[in-house]
Amino acid sequence: MAIQETPVARRLKTVKHVVIVLSGKGGVGKSSVSAQLALSLHASSPNVRVGILDVDLTGPSIPRMLGLDGHGVHQSSDGWVPVYADAKSGGEPRLACMSVGFLLKNRGDSVVWRGPKKNAMIRQFLSDVRWGELDYLVIDTPPGTSDEHLSLMEHLAPVQSKLSAVIVTTPQAVALLDAMKCLSFTRAVSLPVLGLVENMSGYVCPCCGEVSNVFSTGGGEEMARREKLTFLGSMPVDTELVTLLDAAESDRKNGGDDDNAASAEAEARSFELLQRYQATSSAKLFSTITAEVTRAVAAGMAKESGGEPPESG
Amino acid sequence: MIVTQRAAQATDPLSVPSNAPEHCPGTESEQAGKADACNGCANQEICASNTPKGPDPALPFIRARMASVKRKLLVLSGKGGVGKSTFTAQLGWAFAADDSTQTGVMDVDISGPSIPTILGIAAEQVHSSAQGWSPVYVQDNLGVMSVGFMLPSSKDAVMWRGPKKNGLIAQFLKDVDWGELDYLVIDTPPGTSDEHLSVVQYLKESGIDGAILITTPQEVALQDVRREFDFCRKVGVKVLGLVENMSGFVCPSCKGESQIFKPSTGGAERLAKELSIPLLGKVPLDPRIGKSADYGVSFLDEYPESPASIAYIDIIEKIREALGDA
Structure with missing residues (x-):
């Protein structure tokens, strides 16, 4: 099939795989799974290049999670330059990040946009950002199945063969209901699903070690079995990770609005972040999820050249 | 030359039509x-x-329908999964606990309606009568409307773009036979986009009595709530206060309290001070709240003695006070 030459297709020619992180419900950990996936892919090999695109326009969390709050986006002759989370690591930067959060003047500014404007922003993110050569582009989405998702699918249509999705859910019934809707969405737009991640499955009490199922447990695995999806794994609530991604260590004495100071501090922190993430217990659990994702993506590509995407509709 | 790119933000969000x-x-x-x-x-x-x-041709109809609704409240939060729907449901139940109070709950989260499940009426359907669509009643004085009642199966996804969502919201406000209501509580999806703008636009003439912002203690959530507050300021909706949800977790075996979502930057308390809005209260994380929501039963009725229930009741009392209804 000849790839149509839209600006998006042209730009994404140098991107090998696009992994879209979806969930019907909000607050189940899409952004934290996206961030972990990016960090973990980054760590999986010394020369893999990863991009992370945050299309949650009204609630961007990726900058905060990667410790990149306060950065701005620069324009070059070849498009917008993404913010590199590992810019300070010495070597060639290979964790690129783009979010509407980088375009806001103040952290508290709201982006009150209706559909058409969001659509335009997403198109720009896909066509105007100078991603360069990427092995994986992880896309973090807002909750629901609406404008952002439809726009994303529409603009990514020319590179359909590179797309795949990961669905994130929490174990309780209310979240599973929305995850089902999300699955229906992927089927309607024929987006291959790599698998399901059950997040916030159990919490280990720091004082007595008792595991409580804050948001119940096992629901995601059950749903994966019922819907014949690959179950990628379950992640317990890890306060260490919450704190790390929330960047608790950053001492915001004056509200953190001082642009220069904030960004210098953020840079130092984000490089650290990569190493500190490796030390959390979640990193080990997540590396199996990442391995499964890499394997499935590679297998999907192999199947793709043979014909239909691996869809168990 | 390197130029920093900034998003243009000059237009008044309320004056942009939905199909612009x-x-x-x-x-x-x-x-x-x-x-x-x-x-x-x-x-x-x-x-x-x-x-x-x-003006929008729907406006006079909405005004007529909303004339019989005394108080209109919005439950907002920039971030998802912080407990907007759970809180909305508790608020609905608490208002309706008084037999003489007529309460309505409207769920405008079109692509992820959770209200029917949380209120235990997921299997119901909407019926239409000469007066319009009849809400689904949880009890005599608690009516509910949600897109969840209109789907053939709970698995079905509603893949709609903005204008279509706005159309449905207008219908919820003008075609639903709410009757005489003391309170209409509106549950919203996360973010600051079509649904929020539409609700505010359609209710501008009838007036919104206030918004309740829900957050969790960690900075990632507070960031989004700051944005939501900014939205309220831009569109001129009064914020009644902030509720901190999932604030601390009490281990059921050792009773030790720990912070799952650490208030690394001072939590809701500091944010409320920063924005000069009242902090209505903190609700601890209790696994039974999620369970009750899954089974569609009222947490307040099931566990009236739990610290979370006490916190809820206190918050609801403060909301009544803020509205001048106490």
């Missing part, structure tokens, strides 16, 4: 109908001709 092109300057703007972005817009001539612009 991407760079619509807003119908109230000097540039209306004349800007480059207006080329090709269906409404260009109306905007350019400077004739008085007619």
Whole structure:
């Protein structure tokens, strides 16, 4: 099939795989799974290049999670330059990040946009950002199945063969209901699903070690079995990770609005972040999820050249 | 030369019609109908001709329908999964606990309606009568409307873009036979987009009595709540206060309290101070709240003695006070 030459297709020619992180419900950990996936892919090999695109326009969390709050986006002759989370690591930067959060003047500014404007922003993110050569582009989405998702699918249509999705859910019934809707969405737009991640499955009490199922447990695995999806794994609530991604260590004495100071501090922190993430217990659990994702993506590509995407509709 | 790119934010979000092109300057703007972005817009001539612009034809109907509703409350949060729907449901139940209070709950989260499940009426359908659509009643004085009642199966996804969502919200406000209501509590999806703008726009004439912002203690959530507060300020909705949800977790075996979502930057308390809005209260994380929501039973009725229930009741009392209904 000849790839149509839209600006998006042209730009994404140098991107090998696009992994879209979806969930019907909000607050189940899409952004934290996206961030972990990016960090973990980054760590999986010394020369893999990863991009992370945050299309949650009204609630961007990726900058905060990667410790990149306060950065701005620069324009070059070849498009917008993404913010590199590992810019300070010495070597060639290979964790690129783009979010509407980088375009806001103040952290508290709201982006009150209706559909058409969001659509335009997403198109720009896909066509105007100078991603360069990427092995994986992880896309973090807002909750629901609406404008952002439809726009994303529409603009990514020319590179359909590179797309795949990961669905994130929490174990309780209310979240599973929305995850089902999300699955229906992927089927309607024929987006291959790599698998399901059950997040916030159990919490280990720091004082007595008792595991409580804050948001119940096992629901995601059950749903994966019922819907014949690959179950990628379950992640317990890890306060260490919450704190790390929330960047608790950053001492915001004056509200953190001082642009220069904030960004210098953020840079130092984000490089650290990569190493500190490796030390959390979640990193080990997540590396199996990442391995499964890499394997499935590679297998999907192999199947793709043979014909239909691996869809168990 | 390197130039830092900033998003343009000049237009009044309320004056941009739902079917406007991407760079619509807003119908109230000097540039209306004349800007480059207006080329090709269906409404260009109306905007350019400077004739008085007619309001949305749905507005008079909404005003008529909403005339019998005393208090209209919005439950908002920039972030998802912080407990908006759970809180809305508790608020609905608490208001309806008084037999003489008529309460309505409207769920405008079109692509992820959770209210029917949380209120235990997921299997119900909406019926239409000569007066309009009848809400689904949880009990005699608690009526509910949600897109969840209109789907053939709970698995079905509603894949709608903005204008279609706005149309449904207008219908919820004008075609639903709410009857005489003391309170209408509106549950919203996360974010600051179509649904929020539409609700505020449609209710502008009838007046919204206030918004309740829900957050969790960690900074990632507070960031989004700051944005939601900014939205309220922009569109002129009064914020009644902030509720911190999932604030601390009490281990059921050792009773030790720990922070799952650490208030690394001072939590809701500091944010409330920063924005000068009242902090209505903190609700601890209790696994039974999630369970009750899954089974569709009222947490307040099931576990009236739990610390979370006490916190809820206290918050609801404060909301009544803020409204002047206590």
